[in-house]
Amino acid sequence: MAVKRTPFIAGNWKMNLDHLQSIAFVQKLAWSLADAKHDFADAEVAVFPPFTDLRSVQTLVSADSLPIAYGAQDVSAHDSGAYTGEISGAFLAALDCRYVIIGHSERRTLHGESDADINAKVLAAHRHGLIPVLCVGETAEDLEAHGPSAVPVAQLRAALEGVDGSKGLVVAYEPVWAIGSGQAATPDQAEQVAAALRGVLTEVFDDEIAQATRVLYGGSVKAANIASFLREPNVDGALVGGASLDIAEFSSIARFKKHVGA
Ligand code: PEP
Numbered sequence: 001m002a003v004k005r006t007p008f009i010a011g012n013w014k015m016n017l018d019h020l021q022s023i024a025f026v027q028k029l030a031w032s033l034a035d036a037k038h039d040f041a042d043a044e045v046a047v048f049p050p051f052t053d054l055r056s057v058q059t060l061v062s063a064d065s066l067p068i069a070y071g072a073q074d075v076s077a078h079d080s081g082a083y084t085g086e087i088s089g090a091f092l093a094a095l096d097c098r099y100v101i102i103g104h105s106e107r108r109t110l111h112g113e114s115d116a117d118i119n120a121k122v123l124a125a126h127r128h129g130l131i132p133v134l135c136v137g138e139t140a141e142d143l144e145a146h147g148p149s150a151v152p153v154a155q156l157r158a159a160l161e162g163v164d165g166s167k168g169l170v171v172a173y174e175p176v177w178a179i180g181s182g183q184a185a186t187p188d189q190a191e192q193v194a195a196a197l198r199g200v201l202t203e204v205f206d207d208e209i210a211q212a213t214r215v216l217y218g219g220s221v222k223a224a225n226i227a228s229f230l231r232e233p234n235v236d237g238a239l240v241g242g243a244s245l246d247i248a249e250f251s252s253i254a255r256f257k258k259h260v261g262a
Contacts, residue, residue: 003211007043007230008170008237009254010133010216011244012073012101015050022053023060025247030066032251036258040067043237045254046099047244048073048133051087054095062096071099071133074107077120079127089128100125101239103135103159105176115158122159122169131168133239134159135218136197140177148175148189149196156200165205171197171215172239178219180241187228187235190217194234223252230256 017025026047033045046069049057057070076086092100102125103118118134125132136159138151152173163169173193178185185193194215201210217229218239229235243249 005212005214005236006041007256008046008214008216009043009226009250009256010046010048010099010170010172010237010239011250012048012104012218012239012241013050013053013245014073014106014241016245017049017053019053019056022049023056026057026060026066026068026070027064028247029251030064030068032247033068033254036251036255038251038255038258042257043254044069046070048099048101054092054097058095058097069098071097071101071130073101073104075100075102075121075125075130077117077124079124089124089130092130093128098131099133099170100130101135101172102132103155105135105137105174105179109176115155118155118159119161119163122163126164126167131170133170133172133216135172135174135239137174137176137179137219143175143177148185149193152193153196153200156197157204160200160204163204165201165209165213169201169213171201171213172218173197173215174218174239180220182220184220184222184225185217187232190229190235191232194232198234221253223249223256226253226256 072092075089102121107113122132136152136155142151198210214236216237216239217235221238221240222243
């Protein structure tokens with residue numbers, strides 16, 4: 001059964017833009033999309049600023065009723081207590097975050113997050129009504145040793161242990177070798193893994209949830225290559241790093257349908 005999934009264009013700012021810069025950025029992004037008459041039915045647009053920006057973004061989005069979603073780049077597995085430096089899903093929900101990125105490769109490698117940690121964070125996000133943008137992806141060594149799908153499939157299975165699929169999920173396939181490298185996967189590679197990930201969603205949940213869940217591609221996405229990924233049947237959008245910090249470029253990525261006539 002063919003289900004219409006609204007494409008999702010998500011900008012991961014990483015540790016860039018402070019709270020004042022975030023206000024100017026989101027305002028200009030909204031103007032840029034409005035000027036171009038962006039139809040949000042063509043692509044939902046979301047930004048993922050640093051924690052310290054979220055209150056400012058919330059205030060702006062709410063005051064101006066901007067049609068831009070936002071979320072955090074991480075969440076604690078715990079709800080409250082003696083966890084110095086951590087941010088609870090309850091705090092993110094109080095700031096009207098809709099989404100939270102979980103399991104980005106930089107968290108897995110630089111902060112040693114295990115599959116079990118990521119699973120606990122997905123469960124924590126759901127406890128607070130947040131939709132996880134769950135990142136999975138293989139390194140260049142994994143690709144060489146196991147091919148493209150094995151590691152992302154295993155990471156997805158592990159992250160979904162005990163998860164209620166009806167609570168909402170976005171999956172982002174991000175090959176680690178493609179992140180920030182300027183060397184994106186081919187649309188064929190992205191489709192092959194996205195289809196395998198959707199297969200896992202069917203096995204773990206059911207076909208209805210699998211068909212409704214958006215699977216993104218991430219890794220060196222730009223305005224020049226976004227349309228080729230969105231043409232693939234199982235790729236429903238992009239998680240964008242570097243290019244999400246350039247308003248014209250990010251807005252152009254969100255308008256992939258119009259500017260390339262796709
Ligand atoms: C990312 O960090 O999630 C990412 C995809 O980065 P980039 O677009 O810069 O490759």
